[in-house]
Amino acid sequence: MLSRTLRTLTLAVALALGAPLVATAAAPYGPGVPVVPPYVAPTAEEAVDLAYMREEEKFARDLYLNFAEAWGETPFAYIANAEQSHMDAMLRLLRKYRLADPAAGNLVGEFGNPDLQVLYTVLLQRGQAGKIDALKVGGLVEEADLVDLGISMSHTMKADLRAAYASLACGSRNHLRAFAAELRAITGQSYVAQSMSQAAVDAVLAQPWERCGRTW
16 A cells, blocks of 8 residues: 655655745736736645655556556556656646656656655566556555545645646546456456545446546
């Protein structure tokens, strides 16, 4: 189960990532000149969440790239491409809020967060045992992603961050549906929840596939 490992950072480290300051961007005003809204720096908690979600999306992408190579493209390659889009979304927000990219310079399977690094090794080994195991790992990752996105959303009132997290959660629900459908096709069995409650997972799987466009 993925844990919110970055949430255990000390306040000093969190503040180093982003302090709760407000700065107003200078902007010219006049006919035909767009009004530039003031820049509002992220809180320390928002900064931690953005950094963590950037690496968590990379975590999923890297696993699925390996599984696609080992077990065939369906559904891993398609979902890996989507995870790349999720990574890109988090990077845009990190740049917007002038925050360092924790994934900068890291190759596939490399993470700045040491706990994610250890967990990646464990889940990669598990998924390399067989395609069914890989699909279950995918389901676990998407469940954990949904939980983490919900936590991150609860920590912010910024419209752009909430919209981004909602869009990513939409994608994760579709990914969970894809893994569950592939498992059912292979085994004939219903998907069993791994980190969320079974009721919560069943509620996701009972809904039709969603269109998840960029809304921020």
